[in-house]
Amino acid sequence: MRSISGVLSVSFNQDFGCFACGLDSGFRVFNTDPLKHSYEEKLSGGIAKVEMLFRCNYIALIGGGSTPAFPTNVVVIWDVVNRKEVVRLEMSGDVNGVRLRRDRIVVVLETTVHVFSFTDNPRQLHVFDSSRNPRGICCLCPSSDNSLLAFPSPSSPSAVMCINLGEPDAPSRNIIAHMRPLSAISLNSTGTQIATASEKGTIIRVFDTMTCTVLRELRRGTNPAIIFCLNFSSDSSMLCVSSNHNTVHLFSLNEEKKKKTP
Incomplete structure (x- = not known):
């Protein structure tokens, strides 16, 4: 396999079948399995983030790097079959993140989260306030049975706001996750559990998204760390955590007993 130079980001699709x-x-x-190259698009500049939708031919792109391929306030929907841009969303500020499901495009700005219909001509449906969110922290449940959206709460950068896009006018749920600002969050495949990490990076917590109660508390280590990624296994029996300590921790959620840490 040819080496890849100038990697700006790596991201899985919703079922981890490709990245x-x-x-x-x-x-x-x-x-992913077997590991092999399946598609390449050469552009005139950098792509900071790539968001796939399972194995659908549409991919969301955000420009980045020293010479961005697109303006940094733009989300481009790219058709990998016809190898061309099919939708362009121009926002009021830099785009820090984007999430897809079959019926929605979610665009994350510094202090707002914008929800669009996923159509040929996307229509803005909702705008939610958030805490300052330079990392673009946001997760969107891909399940057809649960349209949960989660992002840093506007009331506190250490809390998670959970909104059901199927009932956007219903009261949102706020999870008080940590003492320090969030650094990463991740939903399981059904949207019933959410894992969170703070900027300290020593404790990972898993919450029930309906009751907002702690299900598990996992210690990654005693030294502070920057958490890059949290991911549940497909059956929610394990949680994977990677950090800037060049380590990957794998926790069994079935065996780990709930415990409280100050």
Whole structure:
């Protein structure tokens, strides 16, 4: 396999069947098992983030790097079959993140989260306030049975706001997750559990998204760390955590007993 230079980001699709690399001159997509290259698009600039929708031919792109392929306030929906841009969403500020499900496009700005219909001509449906969110922290349940959206709460950067996009006017749920600001969050495949990490990075908590109660509390270590990624296994029996300590922790959620840490 050829080496990849200038990697700006790596992200899985919703079922972990493939992953994409944002590069300083385009992006590439790989199949997970067996591991093999499946698609490449060379562009005139960098792609900071790539968001896939299972194995659908539409991919969301955010420009980035020293020479962005697109303006940093734009989300581009790219058709990998016809190898062209099909939708462009121009926002009022830099885009820090984007999430997809079959019926929605979610765009994350510094202090707001925008929800659009996923159509040929997307229509803005909702705008939610958030805490300052330079990391673009946000997760969207891909299940057809649960349209849960989660992001840092406007009331506190250490709390998670959970909104059911199927009932956007219903009261939102606030999870008080940590003492310090969030650094990462992740929903399981059904949207019934959410894992959270703070900027300290020593404790990972798993919450029930309906009751907002703690289900598990997991210690990653005693030294502070920057958490890059949290991911549940497909059956929610395990949680994977990666950090800037060059380590990957794998926790069994079935065996770990609930415990409280100050």
